[in-house]
Amino acid sequence: MEKNALLQRALTFQKTWLPLVEKGHVSERQHDREFMADFYEVFGISRSVSRAGYEWRVKIDDSHKRIDSLLPKLLIIEMESQGVKLVDNPSAGYEQAARYAYALDDDHKPKYILACDFEHFYLRDPATKNVWTTTLQDFVKDIDEFSFLIGYEQKMQDVQAVVNAQAAEKISKIYRHILDVGVQPNAASLLMTRIVFCLFADDTNIFERNGVFQKFLKDTAKDGSDLLSNLTVLFRQLNTNDHDWIGKKREFGYINGGLFALDISKFTSDLGLTFNAEVRQALIDASHQDWSKISPVIFGSMFEGALDPEKRHDLGAHFTSEKNILKIVDSLFMNDLRHDFDVARHTSNAGGARTKALNRLHDKIIGLRFLDPACGSGNFLIVAYRELRRLEHEILNALIQDQVKGGLQLSFDYVTTNIKVEVSQFYGLEIQSYAVSIARVGMWLMDHLMNVEASELFGELVRRIPLHAGANIIKADSLTANWFEVFSKHNKDSNTKALKPSDLDFILGNPPFLGYTLESPDQKSSHEFATKEVKGYRKLDFASGWFIKSAQAMQENPQIQAALVATNSISQGEQATILWRALFRQGIHISFAHQTFKWDNNGAAVHVVIIGFAKLKTKNLPSIVKSSATLFNRFLLAV
Template sequence: MPGKKADAEAFASRWANKGNENQDTQRFWIDFYQSVLGVEDAVSRLEFEKPVSTDASAHEGYIDVFIPSAKTLVEQKSLGIDLAKEETRQGRKVTPAKQGSAYAQGMPLSQQPRYIIACNFAEFWVFDRERDSLCREPLFKLPLAELPKNLAAIQFLKGGAEAPATISRAVSVEAGKIMSKLHDLVAEAFDDPDTPENHHALSALMTRLMFLMFCEDSGLVAPNAFRDYVSHFQAGDLRRGLKDLFVWLDTKDEDRDKYAEPWLKKLPYMNGGLFREKTEIPPLSENFRHTLIVEGCQEFDWSGVSPTVFGSIFEGALSHDHRRANGQHFTSPENIHKVIDPLFLDALKAEFDEACAKPVAGGARTRALKELHEKIGGISILDPAAGSGNFLTESYLCLRQLENRILFELQGEQAWFSFEDSGDRDVLVSLKNFHGIELEDFACCVARTALWIAEKQADTDTAKVTQRVYQELPLTDYEGIVNANALRIDWNDVVSADEVDYVLGNPPFIGSSRLEDAQKEDRTAIFGKSAGLLDYVACWHKKAAEYMDGHRVRCAFVSTNSICQGQQVEPLWKPLFDNGVHIDFAYKTFVWDSQASDKANVHVVIVGFSKSPDMQPLLFSSTGATKADNINGYLSNAPDVFVEKRRQPLCSVPKMSRGGGAGDWGFLTLDEAEAHRLLTSYPALEQYIRPFSMGSEFIKGINRYCLWFAGLSGAELSKLPKEIRDRFDEIRKLRLASPRSGTQKRACAPWEFDEVKAPADGAFLAVPQVSSGRRKYIPVGFITNGTIPGNKLFFVEEADLYDFGIISSQFHNAWMRQVAGRLKSDYQYSNTIVYNNFVWPSPSASQKDEIRQCARDVLEARNAQRGATLADMYSPDKALFFSDLMKAHARLDAAVESAYGVDFGGDEERVVSHLFKLYAEKVGE
């Protein structure tokens, strides 16, 4: 738990409006560590006026405050100094943060701090050198006056933790810890917290408690009103006290008991439905009471909690297994903006700028602003997988912020506009236009509460612009979040498509192999027999496409990247494209980020689509946005083609086969120690023990072996050692017991692999099926020692240096990245999808020779690295140590690009677009 809020308030009060760099720095920071962070040994933690050289000429400077345990350097300035202003130091102009960074660079590498803090007693600006080595933009700025409500953001200064990316994220994570603790204390009091009724009651209680703490800290109720109420009850009576409170909060003023206790009268009528339902509350412990009063009400300031991440806080109130089963993930505000910005917000902001640029004379500017105001006031949004309301809440807040900007501009033109003229209609963005569908009833309650909080926060901001007072409580009834299975209802029954502008959200992330029976039934109801291998999230895409039919609805979903890769692309996107859908914008694969403390490692894409033709397609990647002629189902700027399984290569090239599955339960495959033991015990087995490799062993250089008896006669088999023949008996029994008929049939030859596949002469080009998605190139290579390839290793028997060169090139790897499936971030190579559909170049003889020579250079660069595995050499973390290999690959890439007759300079997006065009031409021949 962070330091106490009261101590931080006292510290902020002591240091308000004062502070001299030369006289007060040491007292300020010692006081900060002792009073705010609660660190008793503050003096030993802090180093003051630490000398350091700032450049090669050995000009010496002095670090104001150095905090080794927190990897932090402080550049302190006096009160009133502008932390953004450059001043001359050691002959050059620098900001305080850049001066601190120069000091950091002058320190020994092992001592250099990660964080730079620029402080002027009134503000703390925190910079992270790992994110921004030049210290141009701070992670966050924290005013001294706001320190008490943001204690979570500065806990990293105790040491052993990272600074948060934003203040709101730090506050939200800390709020989540408090709610999780309260949740667990209540859950253990239920006889069975996992029943649907008790789970709902627990979630409703947590939602109500958090909302009341927010109201108390944000001024919606009298200061400390909720804390004082709870404090009047001992633990044994608190259950009854909360039940009475919830009834009181749902009772109108005229119906209330006029003789109620004074501590109850302090709390106003809430309305809105949040306290209407009567749910069970179990007996509450003294530990719960103490945590609620001290940590929840007294020491934490809930007014700083962003309603957008309100739902994320309640991840602490759900078990990990429960979230995974329902595919629930709470998206960060940064990623929400990757959806809403290109979907509607960027265009609205551009309209605002255009309106402001119009001439004031004649009223053109005012008319444009008022028209835009009416437009945003009418925008209606549906999230059919609303969860705890993150997308709706952030969208609402952003539209209210834009509305405030419009009101501010209009207020400056009183000659043309006044709020009195418009009655009470200065606020047009209304919660009634924000709709959601959510399967979990408690999440519906959380989402509604988050939107209420957003509305109250937005009203506060608007009041600063309009100088008007808005009704704070009671809440307005809001039933915009419907509790239902979005895949089993008509979305028009929630809100007609005629009334909706945008559909958005992040539907459940559940892979095809993890679907429960009910979810499989949902998918079948949407796709019928064509459901195949589609992930659950695909259902929302199909429903949205049907919902927008005949309407100007635009949609954007965050989805698992698998729906735009491999075998899922054709069954999902082809029928949608055939029905008039087109992709308006898309974000290629990136790592999804959650506000939760236990973040799910999910790789996602964002796809915006519609049936409206008036939008320039935009393709987003890590390097920014580019305009596209067309975005296909693989999220490439290329024609709408679909790569299907193909048994034979499109081009006249050597066949690639998949290695065989052993089906041996470990009786035929051997590790190095077991192989050595058998050879020692039975030297005659040497001719039957062959090297064996899956893709992982090939990449990591692990020695593995197998017993290979394919083609032996009965007489030869009968002479094998009894230990080996006993292994055959075990395999036979296990194969017969298998539910697969094919495996049962192979019980007749238990001495052979389930799939007998091996290169005739024991030499081949090996391509691993699974490879890390962080690698630029899949490591492929020649094997000549008679290795038996397993079913995770593909092999090409007739390959030469030219074939190795093409498969190792950027062109082939870029194609693979686009069309192969993935397991999380790992590539899932396939001969039928990737290799057989790849269009090879038509090089001249000299170009082919050049590719062979470059391929030879790659192999020689590998051979020069004795003791290094392919995993080592192709690790992006170790690229510096294998620069010669990477240079050889770059020359190979250039040679292959030349063979294709193009000059893209290694631009992968252009490479992929070109390959898709060649593919479309090839399959159309």
């Protein structure tokens, strides 16, 4: 991190909060999360990472307490209102934070403790008893006191990457073995989806007992001859509810009829296919991985890469960092939703006004629908779902506070009953069947992780087993399919929900990066189908098709908003003139844009932009057509 950039962010933080502090307009209850989020961002720690550690539960003397903020293994922050004594105060400040720190397990115990009243910072390393102090007025001058925070998020991601890469390699080895013994690709993809879910479930309390799937694998014949048939029986069991279960006490409970509904025996055992000792051992090796540490956000991309790197290159697919995904997710909808939440939670509750505002926002977010028309392994959808769930948790936490203050008694399952954001609000199109399978299971895995997070936050066990309806992710050529009709067609013979234009709110994603000359014959055909109405379409990159198709969706529902990643060639030179003139004439305008930045594509630097766009009201169309060149030039300056 460059020092000048660090100092500039520190100065922005200081200028934002110092006037409020000097006027005495801040309090722990109203401003602590905003203050801590801004503080963390100075050091490159995103709101997504910091938000996960708010209100962290810790058990002390048989009761649960809440840590204001925790960065596991690094830092606890205990916020106090202005004027509260930070040191030598048994019920607040450093002493309170120290009790929380000592009660945490070794995987979470932090090195540093920070007590803060918005103006004064008291930082201590309990192991060495070293103490650093500063004030908001001197924050920029003393910025080096907090240098230990720099690089925290990157270190976390690096550790995650290693763990996920190891798991992906083990799973891809199993996938290749399965193909080698004769299982057809579609059946193999479905089989791998179920295996990955079982491995994850074995370490995250989805199954009744952790380790039961590993034991199941080890109990099969050493030559692997009965492994496939035993898996087929297991999947039937996971698809059988308790009411229909006949026989001895089951080791595996009912999961649902979505993930395990299709009987794979006709693709496998009915054809005389069997596994071998190599497949069995690869599965057992994979079961020794700690799947509770696997991230659904990056595992899918790594699994794809481990399967067939050359095919991924041909498809123009790319690994995507969570930081870059959030540039779209935040700019497109989450920043606005968080602003709505801040307004709602700071509303006076006279006459129940705050509670009503929070409930209105809750109703709003559970009614939103999202589409990634080039979803790959689903990482954009997975991150979007996680961020929406975390906002829902914050809304429910505020509603619980209102009920408690109003003297109302909460039901024992209040949180479980009121968590209503579902993976079924998310739709995806993807041309590769194995990526479809990875994306579907990734959404379910993130749903479970969010249930674990909710359990820790609220002290109530939150489990959605049997699984609720899955994400609506289907195999289709996004450039030739009608984005709405294709879901209705699949709805007839699957659990996929239909999607009408009026239902859709946001389009987001990362279309493939390919120049026209690098496209395969099939890709050229799809490209032409989507863009042929645009004069000069052969000069457009492959990704332009998704911009044009998004604009077509907006003609059916002008309320749809979109944001897509593309190489920066889409915003400069002849190609930009061809594409954006056509879109401007349809009444499309640029909502926001992120300047060119590097995107690592398996070691090759690709320069990309993120462009948010929407349709203007019809009454503005004539002036836009007349001034398209002017707007286009402004857009070029923006990106």
